[in-house]
Amino acid sequence: MHKKFDNKAIEKKWQEIWKESGIYDIGERDTSKEKEYVLVELPYPSGNLHIGHWHAFAVPDIYIRHGRMMGKQMIYPMGFDAFGLPAENAAIKNNVNPKEWTEGNIEYMKEQLGSMGTSFSWDKTTATTNPDYYKWTQWMFTQFFEKEIAYRGSGIVNWCPHDNTVIANEQVLTDGTCERCGNEIEKKEMPQWMLKITDYADRLIDDLETVNWPDNIKESQRRWIGRSEGAEITFKLSTGDDVTVFTTRPDTLFGATYMVLAPEHALIEHNKGALSNWDEVVAYIGNTKKKAEQDRLDDTKEKTGVRLEGITAVNPASGEEIPVFIADYVLAGYGTGAIMAVPAHDERDYAFATKFGIEKINVVAPLVISYSSSHKIGERPNVTEKLSERSAAISAGDVVTTELGTVTNSREFDGMSSEEAKTAITQKVGGKMTNTYRLRDWSVGRQRYWGVPIPIVYDPEGKAHPVPKEHLPWLLPEDVDFRPTGVPPLAKSEELKKRTEEIFGIGWTPEVETLDTFVDSSWYFLRYIDNQNEDMFASPEAQKDWMPIDLYFGGAEHTTMHLLYSRFWQKALFDMGLVTESEPYTKRINRGLILGPDGNKMSKSKGNVIDPDDHVQRVGADSVKMYLAFMGPYAETANYPWDMGGIAGIRRFLERVNGLSEHITDSEPEEVTKQLHKTILKLSKDIPEFKFNTAISALMIFVNLVEKQNITQESYEIFLKLLAPFAPHLAEELNEATGKSVSIHLDSFPEADLNLATDNEVTIGVQINGKMRGSITLAVDTDEDGAMKAVAADSVLSEKSKGEIRKIIYVPGKILNIILV
C-alpha cells in the first residue's frame, strides 16, 4: 500500500520550506537568462480570499513554473491595492481605523495567498497604502501638475450619492449606476481635479497597433475613446455671434438646412434679447434637465426641440438663411455642442426635419458600384436593379443615405467624391479638419478619507502649488472623523491644517481631496521591480532589466478603466523621460469568470458562493488549482460554473498519481515511453498557449496508461517534472521520496525526443464513396498500393469496396477514400 495522500501535511511542509529557502525570490536580474515579467492585477485586501483570486493567481502559476523550468527568469510579483472605499466602510461599520483594518487584512491575506502554494516573487511586493509607495504617487502627480496634465477643472461630474463622492466617467456603468456600489449616479456641477487623458487620445488608439492584445479589448478601448474624424465649421448667426459646429460630413454642407444647439449651449442665454419665444425656450431647457435625471434608459428616440424664434443662421457654403433650433438630441458634452443638420444624409436630422417640416436637400449620390459581368451565380444577382430602385427613392426625398458617394447640388463641387469634397468644402468656408473624441478627461479627486492626499496646497490668494518633493510623502492625517458627509473628511483635520501653515506659511491651506484608487494602481508594476529604492520610484536600470511587462493576466472588467488609465499614465511618464517604455503591457490575456454551481454569478444573496478555503482543507491546494485550470481554456473570457463532481475528479487523479510509484519496474513497454514523450510535447505546446485544460488531460491519459502497464524509475522522474507546474506540492513530495534533496521546481523541464514522440504505425479511416466505412492500421510510410492491400486484407472493407474503382484519394496518415463508379 502506498503512502496516503495527506494534502494538509504535504502543503504545510513545502510551503514552509519554500518560504524559508526563498526559492521563488527574484533578487537581482540574472542576465544569463531570458527574463519574463508576468503581471496579475493586484488584489484589494478584503481579508477574504475568494475563488476568483485563485483563478486569477494560482492558474497562471502553471505558466510561471513552466517558464522557470524552461530556464527563464520569471518575475511574478504580488501586492495590494489597499486604499479605497471598502476599508473605509468596514472601518465605519466596525468602528476601527481604516489603517489598522487594512494592515491587518494585508497580513492575513498574505497568509491566505501562501496557502495557494503559488510561486510569487514575494521579495518584490508593495502596497499602495505604504507611505514609501504613495510618496511616488504624489510625486508623479506633482510632475503632472507642473506639466499641466493635472489641472483643476470645472464642469459636470458624476456624483454617487451613496458613496458621497465624485467618480470618473469610466466608473459609471452603462446603466448609469456606480461601479462600486451599484447606486444611481447623479450629475452635479463642481470643480474637480482632472488628468488630461484626452491629450493622449490619439496615441492611446494608435499605439494599440504595437501591442499583442486580444482584438476585442483593443476594439473596446478604441470605441471608448471614440475618435471621429471631421471638421469644425463656423456659422454666423443673425445676432452677429459665431457658432462653431463639428461634423464628420463637411461634404454635405450644402445640404445643411438648419442648425441645432444643445440646450445647455452658452449662446442661448447670450442671445436672450433676440428671442421672441424665450419662455418656451426656458421651459424646454428645464424639461431636458429633468428628463436626463429621470430615465436614461428610455429608448423612445422621439425627437423634440424648440425653434429659436427671431434668430437665423447663414449656411456658409450656400449663403442660405436657415433656422436655428435647440434640441436634446444634440449633446453639450460632445464636439462643440452644436451641429449643422443635414436631413437628407443623417438619420437623426431626417427624423427631426420630418417632424418639424424642414426642407431636405439631397447633396450626395450613392456610388455606382460596377460588378464584373462574370460574377458567380448566387452572388447578389440583383444589385443593379436594387440600386436603381434606390436612387429613384433618393431623388424623391424618401430615403436617408448616410454612405459616401458623389457630391451633387453643391455648385462647383458637383461630381467630386465625398472624400475629396470633405477637405475642399471645409477649406472654402474657412473651417478646419479636426478630430473629436468621446473620451473625457479623467476626474481623479475623491471627497473621501482613505486615499492618497492630493499633494497640493493653496496660497492665501487661492492659487494651487504642488507640495515639494522634500515634504513627500504628504501623509494622510489621522485626526479625522472619516464618516462620509459629502464634505471631504481631510477638511476636518487640524493636524493637516497646522502642518500646511508650519511649512508654507500662515494663510496657506491644504487640498482636502484624495486620489481615485485607479491612480494608485496605474503604476504599481514599476514599483515592484525596484521596491526598496528611496530616491526614485524605479531606477532606469531596474526598468531596463525588467520592463516592459511581457504578459498581463486580468479580468475583462478593467478594459476601459485600469487598462486605459495605466496606459495613459505610462505615456505621460514616458514623455517626461521617466520611464523607458511608452506601452507598459506587451501581451494581455483576459480570463473568464467562475460562476456558482447553479450557473449564476456568485453572490451572498444567492447563497451560491464557493469558499476556496473549504476545498483546500478537503481536497488540497493542488486539486483546487488544477480543477480551475481544467475547466476550460484560460485565455477565453467564458464563464465556468463550479462543479462539485469536477473537483472530486481532480482529487481522484492526484490520488492515483500519488500511488503511481507502485508501477515502477526495471523496464517499461515502448508504448509507455512513447506516450511519455508525446505528453512532454503536448505540454510544451499547450502551456505557453494557456491551454492548461488539454495539458492536464494529457497527463491523465499518461497516468491511465501507466496504471495498466508499468514505468521505469527514469520515466517516473520525468513525469514528476511534468506534473510539477500543475501540482507543485505533490510533485515536490514525490520527488523527495525518490531520494532527491533539491527542489523539483529548480529542475529543467523535460525535452521531448521527437523520434519517440512519433508513432511508427497509424490508424486511418477508410471511406467508400465519401462515407466512413472502417479503418486500417498501417506503417506511417505506407504508399497507396500498400493501403489498398490492407483494405483487400480486411474482410469487411474488401467486401464493401467491391466494384469498379473510379478514383482513390489517399492522404497518408489521414484518410483513404475509395470512389466507386
Added chain:
RNA sequence: GCCGGGAUGGUGGAAUUGGUAGACACGCAGCACUUAAACUGCUGUGAGGCAACUCGUGCGGGUUCAAGUCCCGCUCCCGGCACCA
C-alpha cells in the same frame, strides 16, 4: 441600432486548422467489494435500431472525394457602446 465573440452529448469541454466528431473529465447505468452506505475498481454511455445500417456539431443553402472547420443567407445567446453629429 452599431462593434466584438459565441452556439459541438445530460454537463464542462476536445478535435494535428478541410481528413475516423465527441479526447479528457463530470454525471448516469450495470457489475464487483461491503451486513449496509460511502469510498474504490471494472464495464457501458451522442440518438434510433436485435443487427446490417441510418441520422447527428444552432437553422437553410452551397463548394469539395471529404465540412464542426471554407462560402452565402438567417436565428438565438454573451460582452461592449449607444441620439457621439
